[in-house]
Amino acid sequence: MHRLELLRPDHAPALLTFERENRAYFAASVPDRGDPYFSGFDARHAALLAEQAAGRDFFHVLANDAGEILGRVNLVDAADGEAELGYRIAQRAAGQGLATAAVREACHLAATEYGLTALRAVTTLDNTGSLTVLARTGFLPAGELLVDDRPGRRFTRDLRERTADPTP
Incomplete structure (x- = not known):
């Protein structure tokens, strides 16, 4: 069983x-x-929790019953009723429908x-997994751009x- 949990201080070791x-x-x-992300992880984790407490961001981890983190799903820069979605799933858990x-x-x-x-949300055109997840979850294309010099x-x-119901 997997569950999406709002980021907490005790997630730090598993998240790292x-x-x-x-x-x-x-x-x-x-x-x-x-x-620097890894060497300053504890400070970064504390900063994320402070941003979340301020209501600007909503950071989530996807955890299994053993407490292992298999993914992250974040809603950042919340303002005027909108936010940016970002997510990543562990390599060993990819292709199992967890991201969707x-x-x-x-x-x-x-x-x-x-x-x-x-x-x-934004993704590169060569990230077929992410393109599939966004299509399956009701996201619509809204323009082209470059992401680190790659078409996106x-x-x-x-x-x-829609009701944003998590079921298909």
């Missing part, structure tokens, strides 16, 4: 393990976080718990159009 174990995998499709389920749940939380009415696409999801 998740990020370290998947660093090379993530760097193949998104910019690497860099060594977690994004659906995050959309539901955004609409029902966080008072958001729309979400934005913007997406939007109006949370008022």
Whole structure:
């Protein structure tokens, strides 16, 4: 069983393990976080919790029953009823539908718990997994852009159009 949990202080050790174990995998499709992210992890984790407490961001982890973190789903820069969606799933958990389920749940939380009415997302055109997740969860293309010099696409999801129900 997997559950999406709002980021807490006690997630730090498992989250750091998740990020370290998947660093090379993530760097193949998104910019690497860099060594300072890992060396200053505790301070960064505390900063994320402070941003979340201020209501600007909603950071989530996707955890299994053993407490292992298999993914992250974040809603950042919340303002005027909108936020930016970002997510990543561990390499060993990819292709199992976890990203789709977690994004659906995050959309539901955004609409029902966080008072958001729309979400934005960006991915590169060569990230077929992310393109599939966004299509399956109701995001619509909203323009082209470059992401670190790679062709990409913007997406939007109006949370008022559907109930943002996490079920298919």
